[in-house]
Amino acid sequence: MMTTFHRLPADLLGGLAASSGGVASSEALADAQLSKQLLLIADLLRRWPGPAAERDHVVALLEAARRAAPAAAARVLGSPEVGAWIAIVSRALEQGRAERADLLHIGAVAAAACAAAGVDAETEAPVRDGAVALPGIGRLTVGEASSARVTVAAGNLIVDAGHGPIAIGELGNDERWQPLRLLRAGDGGLRAVLALDDVDPYRHGYHAPPAPRLSPAEFLRWQDLFTEAWQLLAEHVPDRAAEVAAGLRALVPLQPDGHSSRSATIRHLYGVFGLTLPPTAADFAVTLVHEYQHAKLSAVLNLVQLSDPADERRYFAPWRTDPRPLAGLLQGVYAFAGVADTWRALRGADGVADAAEQEFADARLHVDRSLATLESSDALTPTGRQFATRLRQFTDGLLAEPVSDAAARRAQRHHDDIHQRWLAANTA
Template identity: 35%
Template sequence: MSPWPHRISGTAFSSLATGGGGAQAMREVCAAQESKHRLLVRLLVEEARPPRAALVARAYEALSEMEADAPQEVARCLRHPAVGAWALRTCRGRADPGRLAAVALAAAVRTGRRLRLEVPVKGRLMLPSVGLLTLADDVPEVAEVSVEPASYGAELRAGGRTYQVDVSGDRPGWQVLHRVPVARETYVTIDDLDPYRWPGDDADERLTGERRRTWVACLGEAWKVLRASHWTAQGELEAAVSVLTPVVTRSVEQHSASARDTFGAIALSDPVDGIGTALTLAHELQHAKLNGLSQVVELVLPDDGRRFYAPWRPDPRPLFGLLHGAYAHAGVAGFWRRHTQDPEHGLHAQVEFARWRESAFQVTGTLLDSGGLTEAGAHFVGTLRDTLGRWRTEPVTPAAAVQARLRSEDHRKAWVRANT
């Protein structure tokens, strides 16, 4: 398995800087992320020590052999967000490198290959991107596990017992990661099982059947909204986001987030409707784009301790956080811009468009004046500011403009009271 250099073309960088980017630019970001995963895996193999060294080396060899025949499926395993999060944590000395054997077993299930490996299990075996197997109590903590192809996925043997690994549904002792069709030949995986699926402490438990049906319905409606009005974001999502991770919300409002270490995953609490889900995905997509890009191109100088007002947060933000917020809320403004003439959402869309285009525009000025951007970062923010500047000339109704201004003023007053 050979890594390749991380690089983003000038064309892709300029496209992303406008606030959009398109599917091709996202494919470049994804390729850089996959390369990072491969480098991390190679590093953890090289750094593995007894008693894991031989186990890890064999797993890496198995992945390399499978990749020769089924490169796309092996790549999907390696790109899985939880695999990247685990590999990074392992390279930092905080996770077990032996999990690479589980990655290889998952690849064997996906490619229909026979494979036998020793793997750490401790009663449960997570096959990243596939599902979770609960093993019998008498299976040793490091067990020899074999995979045999089957019509429904694979038979997995461990500790003298056979387990059915069904890629389409649960079976006794087996819980699958459900794949949701959202477009033609496009699926997203709901990862509610992998211990590395989300770095925060708000990861939700396994979705019940009823909750999962709500997710499927809302995602289907969201993709209809995206396909009808947000085709650029739709293409970017389909290129970059492969996993949705359920998280718990601590308020009545929907919660969502993206994390630098789990590129390709969006975390969200239970969705409510189609347009709200589409907005959430478009918002978090912006964070994902910036997370991926900023690992290849330095946009911000090292943090010097300064903190800044952000019109979307109750707390002062560091410069990189401010950049993230500006880019994400430019995406929010762009989302509502497409709905300002909708009979159902027109007034709300105009208020949201007017508020967030202005807020993001003002913050781009703060970023450019800060002296804390690199040359590439200044070019990126300047291009984004140009987009927002053009949007500021687009008319909204006087009522929408007043509401947008009042909401921004109220936020500023509340922020000043809380932070001065």
């Protein structure tokens, strides 16, 4: 399985450092993620603990899919669902605790790639909790079995776990079949299509457990709020909307704690994040930008080193109560630069302006002060210093935007209060 060695061009890195980056940067980061995942799949296959014939069959299917339809196969193999599985099974192999079901999931990956590429195939996939999961497609309940035969024929997927073949395309609304549902919004050139993944068995790893299958009514609430959120982004920050649409692939709904909305991005996964349903469309819009900022920077850090990993010092970050390493501070600064920019733009949105004014004042002050900490550090690499310089230029533009005196004073008081509480908790 041939892969490409990636370097991030200086102009794209510069654009990303200026907080956004655009569609070209999102596509470049997705290409790099695909290359990374192909390398990890190849490593997994080299270390395959099962029969060689089993491994060779999977290799042949993956190569056939990539030859027949490179873009379609890449869409599957570079997906966050496949990335999450690779991370989990690779760690399990390193620790000597890989289960056959996790290893055998590569058969489901191969079936999904062949289906996307229009290649006929036959392979084995695991049955977990009575169901077969096909990444990017859905989950089929098949009953008690350890594995199932998955056939791809003329574009159709057929699953047989020993109880007779089940043609997925003929199931319709059969309750055994849980397809991966899509959130859709926008029209014209700024459309968004995101999977709302409540079926994949490897969708965990966030600070909250993934939600079980959403009811039709729950899914509709997500769709309605997403439609409103996307309209806000498309109308008020179209450049950010375009890069989100180009790079974000899926959302994982998380179980709420009953107190506050939450969201998180997993460092090694690009194009997906987990969240509880935000309270408002504006919050949803900002969360899309916030978490995609994290995803972009994590993908950049796969390609370039921005800080010294040996630096063990800890720093104040106004969005966290715990001391943060420099790399964590950089993640926060970068994410909140996007947050500040989005709230800045949403000051022009009906019904949002007053809240957006204060959120903008708060976020830009957090970025300014935390970026100053980064700039004064001696633990940034030369590339990291260049990155910080471009981010400072962007931040200075945010600081030049006028805000009301009342909002500025509240932002300063809020920042000072957080800092004092942090000092009390983290200094002897």
